[in-house]
Amino acid sequence: MTKKILILHTGGTISMSEDETGKIRPNAQNPLATVSLAASGKVELVTEEIFNLPSPHMTPERMLDLSLRIRRAEAAGFDGAVVTHGTDTLEETAIFLDLTISSQLPVVVTGAMRSSNEVGSDGIYNFRQAVAVASAPDSLGKGVVVVMNDEIHSARYVTKTHTTNVATFRTPTFGPIGIVSDGHVNYVQTINPQEHLPIDRVLPGVFLVKAYAGMGPELLQALDRPQTKGIVIEALGAGNMPPQTLGALQSLIDHGIPLVLVSRCFNGIAEPVYDYEGGGVNLAQMGIIYCRGLTGPKARIKLLVGLSAGLTGRQLKKYLNS
Numbered sequence: 001m002t003k004k005i006l007i008l009h010t011g012g013t014i015s016m017s018e019d020e021t022g023k024i025r026p027n028a029q030n031p032l033a034t035v036s037l038a039a040s041g042k043v044e045l046v047t048e049e050i051f052n053l054p055s056p057h058m059t060p061e062r063m064l065d066l067s068l069r070i071r072r073a074e075a076a077g078f079d080g081a082v083v084t085h086g087t088d089t090l091e092e093t094a095i096f097l098d099l100t101i102s103s104q105l106p107v108v109v110t111g112a113m114r115s116s117n118e119v120g121s122d123g124i125y126n127f128r129q130a131v132a133v134a135s136a137p138d139s140l141g142k143g144v145v146v147v148m149n150d151e152i153h154s155a156r157y158v159t160k161t162h163t164t165n166v167a168t169f170r171t172p173t174f175g176p177i178g179i180v181s182d183g184h185v186n187y188v189q190t191i192n193p194q195e196h197l198p199i200d201r202v203l204p205g206v207f208l209v210k211a212y213a214g215m216g217p218e219l220l221q222a223l224d225r226p227q228t229k230g231i232v233i234e235a236l237g238a239g240n241m242p243p244q245t246l247g248a249l250q251s252l253i254d255h256g257i258p259l260v261l262v263s264r265c266f267n268g269i270a271e272p273v274y275d276y277e278g279g280g281v282n283l284a285q286m287g288i289i290y291c292r293g294l295t296g297p298k299a300r301i302k303l304l305v306g307l308s309a310g311l312t313g314r315q316l317k318k319y320l321n322s
C-alpha cells in the first residue's frame with residue numbers, strides 16, 4: 001500500500017548551496033523539491049516549505065507552528081512526517097515535537113552537514129533514509145526520531161557532537177535506537193514512553209546557564225527578576241555547584257522560579273549524591289529539580305513545555321523527573 005508522507009522543509013544546510021566563493025547560503029528554491037525518491041518504494045510525498053530558515057533562527061514559537069502542523073497530519077490521512085531542519089538546533093526542535101505530539105504517527109527529523117551542491121553532500125541521502133524510516137511499519141509509536149548518517153536516534157537524547165563531520169549526531173550514554181541499512185529499517189532498542197503535553201502556546205522567560213569552576217552569583221542574580229519563569233542549570237559532574245552560587249540560587253527559589261539541574265558532562269545522568277557545600281544533596285534539599293539524562297538545551301525545552309502547559313510545583317517536578 002502506498003504510504004502518504006508529509007514533508008515539511010524548514011531550512012538549514014540541507015536546503016542551502018555553496019556559492020562561487022565557497023560560502024554556504026540559503027536558496028529561494030529548495031533543492032530537495034525536485035528530488036525523485038523512486039528507489040524508496042511506494043511513497044507519496046506531499047511537500048510544504050513551512051520555513052526557509054537557518055536553524056539558529058528557530059524559536060519555540062516556530063517549533064510550536066511545526067508541532068501544530070504535524071498534529072493535524074494524522075487526521076488528514078498522512079502515514080508519517082519528515083521534517084528537514086538545520087542541524088545547529090535540530091535536537092531542540094526534535095525534542096519539542098516529541099514532547100508535544102501525542103499521535104503514533106512516525107515523525108522523522110533530518111538535516112545535512114554539507115549543502116546541496118558540495119562534494120559529498122549528505123542531504124539527499126539523509127532525506128531518502130528519513131522517508132524510508134517515516135514509511136516503515138516498525139516506526140509506528142516510536143516517538144519522534146532523528147535520522148542522519150544511517151542511524152536512527154531518539155529525539156529525547158540525540159545531540160550534535162561535531163561542527164562539520166557528517167557523523168555528528170550521537171546519543172551519549174544510550175546509543176542509537178536503530179540503523180537504516182540498504183533501505184531496511186532496523187530498530188535495536190526502545191526507549192520508555194513519556195508524557196505528551198499538546199500545548200498551544202509557549203511561554204517566554206526560560207533560560208539556560210552553564211556552571212564553571214569559580215562561578216560566582218552574577219549570572220544568576222541577573223536572572224532574578226519577575227520576567228524569569230524558569231532556569232535550567234548545566235551543573236558540574238554528577239550535579240554539583242560552586243559554593244559562591246548558593247545564595248543566588250536560594251534567592252531564585254525564594255522568588256518561586258523553578259530551577260532545573262542537568263550535568264554539563266557529555267555522558268551520564270545527574271543525581272544528588274555528593275554531600276558537601278554546593279553538592280547535589282545540598283541542591284536537592286534546596287528544592288532544585290534534577291532532570292535525568294537530558295542535555296541543557298533539551299531540559300530547557302522540556303521545562304518550557306511543562307511551564308507552557310501550566311504545570312507548577314509537584315506536577316512540574318514529576319514531569320521533569322520522568
Ligand SMILES: NC(=O)C[C@H](N)C(=O)O
Nearest residue numbers: 012013054055086087088
Ligand atoms: N548543518 C546545518 O544545517 C548548520 C546550519 N548552520 C543550520 O543549522 O542551519
